[in-house]
Amino acid sequence: MSKKSDKELGVGRKIARRDFLQGAAIGVAMTGLAPELAAAGQAETEAQNAPGYYPPTRLGMRGSHPGSFEGAHELRDGDFWAKTPKVDTANESYDLVVVGGGISGLSAAYFYRQKNPRAKVLIIENHDDFGGHAKRNEFHVGGRMHLLNGGTLEIDSPKPYSPVASGVLKTLGIRPAELSKQCDDDTIYKGLKQGVFFDKETFGKDALVTLDAREGHADPVALKAFAAAAPLSDGVRKSILKIEAGADDYYAGLTSDQKKDKLWRLSYKDYLLKVVKADPGVIAYYQHRTDGLWGCGIDAVSALDCWGVGFPGFQGLKLAPGGTNRMGYTPRFYSTPPNGSETFHFPDGNASIARALVRMLVPGSMPGHTAEDIVTAQCDYSTLDRPGNAVRIRLSNIVVRARNAKDGVEIAYTASPGGGAVHRVNAKHCIFASWNMMIPYIVTELPAAQKTAMHALIKTPLVYTSVAIKNWMSFKNLAIRGVYAPGGYHSQFALNAPVNIGAYRSERDPAKPILVHMTRTPAQPGLPEREQHKAGRYELLSTPFEIFEREIRAQLGRTLSAGGFDPARDIAGIAVNRWPHGYAPEYNALCDTGFDADHTPNLIARKKFGNIAIANADSGMAAYTDVAMDQAHRAVGELLG
Numbered sequence: 259m260s261k262k263s264d265k266e267l268g269v270g271r272k273i274a275r276r277d278f279l280q281g282a283a284i285g286v287a288m289t290g291l292a293p294e295l296a297a298a299g300q301a302e303t304e305a306q307n308a309p310g311y312y313p314p315t316r317l318g319m320r321g322s323h324p325g326s327f328e329g330a331h332e333l334r335d336g337d338f339w340a341k342t343p344k345v346d347t348a349n350e351s352y353d354l355v356v357v358g359g360g361i362s363g364l365s366a367a368y369f370y371r372q373k374n375p376r377a378k379v380l381i382i383e384n385h386d387d388f389g390g391h392a393k394r395n396e397f398h399v400g401g402r403m404h405l406l407n408g409g410t411l412e413i414d415s416p417k418p419y420s421p422v423a424s425g426v427l428k429t430l431g432i433r434p435a436e437l438s439k440q441c442d443d444d445t446i447y448k449g450l451k452q453g454v455f456f457d458k459e460t461f462g463k464d465a466l467v468t469l470d471a472r473e474g475h476a477d478p479v480a481l482k483a484f485a486a487a488a489p490l491s492d493g494v495r496k497s498i499l500k501i502e503a504g505a506d507d508y509y510a511g512l513t514s515d516q517k518k519d520k521l522w523r524l525s526y527k528d529y530l531l532k533v534v535k536a537d538p539g540v541i542a543y544y545q546h547r548t549d550g551l552w553g554c555g556i557d558a559v560s561a562l563d564c565w566g567v568g569f570p571g572f573q574g575l576k577l578a579p580g581g582t583n584r585m586g587y588t589p590r591f592y593s594t595p596p597n598g599s600e601t602f603h604f605p606d607g608n609a610s611i612a613r614a615l616v617r618m619l620v621p622g623s624m625p626g627h628t629a630e631d632i633v634t635a636q637c638d639y640s641t642l643d644r645p646g647n648a649v650r651i652r653l654s655n656i657v658v659r660a661r662n663a664k665d666g667v668e669i670a671y672t673a674s675p676g677g678g679a680v681h682r683v684n685a686k687h688c689i690f691a692s693w694n695m696m697i698p699y700i701v702t703e704l705p706a707a708q709k710t711a712m713h714a715l716i717k718t719p720l721v722y723t724s725v726a727i728k729n730w731m732s733f734k735n736l737a738i739r740g741v742y743a744p745g746g747y748h749s750q751f752a753l754n755a756p757v758n759i760g761a762y763r764s765e766r767d768p769a770k771p772i773l774v775h776m777t778r779t780p781a782q783p784g785l786p787e788r789e790q791h792k793a794g795r796y797e798l799l800s801t802p803f804e805i806f807e808r809e810i811r812a813q814l815g816r817t818l819s820a821g822g823f824d825p826a827r828d829i830a831g832i833a834v835n836r837w838p839h840g841y842a843p844e845y846n847a848l849c850d851t852g853f854d855a856d857h858t859p860n861l862i863a864r865k866k867f868g869n870i871a872i873a874n875a876d877s878g879m880a881a882y883t884d885v886a887m888d889q890a891h892r893a894v895g896e897l898l899g
Contacts, residue, residue: 267811268826269804306386306653307640313387314396314609314637319803320408321393321722321835326385329656329674333699338658345670348682352380354897355669355685357657357700359383360390361410361608362874362886363691364615365426367649369894370687371619379619379649380683384656384674384692388616388642391840392883394609395724395833400771403634405762406724406754407607407775408835415599415882422891423884430614432629434600441602443756446766453738454488455817460542460745461489466817468738478503490539497536498543505574508533514578521562522847526569529561534571545783546749547742553718553841554781554790560848599884605633605757605764608883613637619649630760655681660688660701662868687869687897691890693717693839694863694876704867711862715876718841719794723748723776723810726831732821734768741817747809751776771830776810786849795838806834842875842885864889866896 264270305311316323332338354370356363359381367379387393393408413419413434419427427434451468458464469484481502485495500506509517521529530536530544545555551567552559565572604610614632617624620642624635642651652671658680659670667688672680690697695716698709733739733753740752754773756764765772780794780801810832811825845855853859864877871893878885 262812262815264808266826267808267815268829269808269811306642311639312636313639314394314606315398316386317831317833319806319836320395320833321837322839323386323836325654326656326674327838329658329672330384330696330699333658334696343672343678343680345680346682348668348684350380350683351378352683352685353377354379354687354689355667355683356381357660357669357688357690358390358692358874359385359388359651359653360691360874360886361392361612361615361883362890363390363689364388364612364619365887366689366691366873366890366894367619368426368615369891370689370898371648373894373898377648380685381649381651382655382657382669382671383651383653386654388651388653389609389612391837392608392612393722393835394606394613395773395835396606397724397726397773397831397833399726399728399830403762404726404754404765404771404773405605405633406773407604407609408722408724408833409837409840410608410883412601412603412607413599413611413883414601415884417599417884419599419884420888423887426615426887427611430611430618430629431627432602432611432614434602437629437759438600438602441757441759443758443764446756446764447739447753449737450733450739451737453736453741453817454484455741455743455746456489457743457745457816463489464816465489466736466738466741466820468736490543491537493537494539494543497530497534497540501530501534501536501540501544501571503573504534504571506534507574507576509575514576517575517577518562521565521572522560524561525848526556526559526561526564526571528557529564530556530571533561543744546744546779549720549749549779549781550777552787552844553720553779553794554787555783557783558781558785558787558790558846558848560846562847603755603757605754605759605762611883616642616651620647620651628760633760633762657692657700660690660870661703662870667869685869687871689871689873689890689893689897691873691886691893694860694872694874695839697863697872701867701870708862708865708867711859714859715843715863715879716788716791717839717843717876718791718881719780719798719838720840721748721776721778721780721798721806721837722835723751723778723806724833724835725751725774725776725810725814725829726771727774727814727823728771728828728830730765730768730772732818732823732828735821736818743813743817746817747813748776748778751814774814776813787846788843788849798836798838801836803834807832810834841881842879844880864893866893869897871896 356366363381367381371377391409395406395408397404451470454467456465467484467487470480481499485498527541548556548559610632623641624637626635654674655671656674657669657671661668666686668684670680670682672678694712698704698712730753742750751774758764780797781790782793815825845858858879860877860879864872873890873893875881875886877889
């Protein structure tokens with residue numbers, strides 16, 4: 259914890275800017291910070307067709323922002339209908355109503371209209387923007403646009419995209435391999451290294467130590483220099499070198515499959531302590547290495563999973579690539595070529611995919627027609643819910659009831675935040691592309707077994723924080739591009755990934771503004787993964803923006819001060835993308851008992867119920883964009899054949 263005062267850190271400092279993009283003035287309140295302005299920004303409940311409505315530039319608490327989830331919690335707690343709100347008579351009818359405007363919901367609308375081109379579709383989304391977890395953070399600093407993903411990071415999957423999902427990308431003009439080759443720029447940060455910040459509370463003293471690694475691996479000389487400079491005991495140093503560069507076969511005499519069978523039965527933490535026989539002090543260093551992938555520490559992730567993503571300590575085992583163990587369990591995130599998909603990172607993450615889908619579904623909503631021009635296209639939100647649209651997207655509304663009727667489905671929804679009337683629409687079909695664990699409170703007539711299965715689909719809480727800084731000279735002075743902070747509030751942060759696409763260019767000049775991406779997972783070590791996620795969700799929902807702001811300022815200041823960084827002077831804006839329900843759940847052999855990878859709760863949860871079908875990545879029990887698309891396609895097929 260920083261001992262500096264709020265004033266020294268710049269907490270609550272107001273920064274107002276007006277910059278210009280493509281000749282059009284865009285007013286942006288660059289507070290990111292000031293509690294009163296952050297709260298005021300979240301209180302904006304004007305209709306999406308109001309002048310100036312443009313959620314991507316909103317700062318403060320984003321992600322599941324205030325106003326987006328309260329109605330859902332009232333339904334969960336049984337309070338919503340106790341208020342006996344007035345229910346309007348249905349005055350709208352559609353062929354399909356989609357609950358949830360993320361990539362799965364948008365894809366469902368697209369697939370449905372492929373089969374029925376004359377169909378009328380309404381998409382209802384509880385957040386103030388479409389895209390779901392594919393959130394776009396758009397800053398305007400220093401006279402130009404800066405983009406960062408507030409959620410879904412990139413096109414990337416442990417398996418090649420299916421013909422269905424790759425077909426969607428092809429229709430949108432998105433060619434991942436070609437775009438990656440043309441647009442990724444690995445020259446901007448040339449010479450900058452990975453930093454590790456050892457904090458005094460965890461390691462005895464503050465120390466920023468750099469590690470020169472190539473593709474995540476360092477040579478023995480660099481490793482020894484890093485270990486020698488770190489504030490660690492000799493035993494921990496030796497263990498880190500053994501884990502990172504050792505070649506011992508800890509399961510000598512066993513086949514590759516037999517070794518994998520052992521690895522899926524114990525956590526990475528237990529593997530390091532009980533198999534590698536590492537000094538217990540290494541756990542403080544490695545504990546949060548898994549945060550960004552699984553939203554919890556190495557105590558709750560299997561050793562097989564960690565091997566699958568290339569974590570150290572398995573070099574001597576000589577495991578065969580790919581495959582499964584005898585229980586049919588495949589390592590999560592395993593993506594060694596040629597098994598994985600093509601990859602590409604848009605500057606705003608997969609928000610560009612969501613925006614391209616919206617542009618196709620609602621003609622006139624955004625200019626352009628290519629994957630390159632979607633990045634800088636400004637959406638006209640007033641076009642999304644016009645009566646003449648074949649597809650309408652209704653934001654800031656939450657569905658509170660859906661039930662099968664004689665000729666289709668009756669759907670009730672209300673403005674989010676609530677307090678107003680409940681509106682009702684009729685549809686031939688309904689697809690829930692929303693968080694599956696919430697559906698039992700909305701479709702109350704579901705069979706008990708299906709509800710139980712949905713409740714088991716516990717999503718991973720996490721935070722993606724976007725910080726605009728006025729320059730990145732401190733990073734250059736310290737010769738780092740990113741930092742792993744095993745004891746930090748955010749476990750890692752890094753300069754924005756450089757991508758040049760269309761009219762968008764990444765910042766090359768360290769004297770000019772740039773964005774910093776920070777990751778936090780509020781896990782509770784010592785508990786099984788699902789229980790860690792429940793505890794983390796509670797923490798996120800009970801943590802106000804002011805605490806995030808102070809921790810962000812303190813952590814950046816404490817880590818980068820030796821490079822000349824001053825949080826009170828150099829921070830221009832903050833967007834905290836809080837996701838209490840983040841990554842879709844995935845099978846974890848350490849805690850998911852009673853079934854294997856072929857008999858998971860999602861298979862029961864996603865069963866069609868009358869004219870209601872279930873989509874979302876939850877239904878595929880895998881946190882990937884292609885899974886969200888595939889599940890939408892399956893749901894549409896169940897309704898239309």
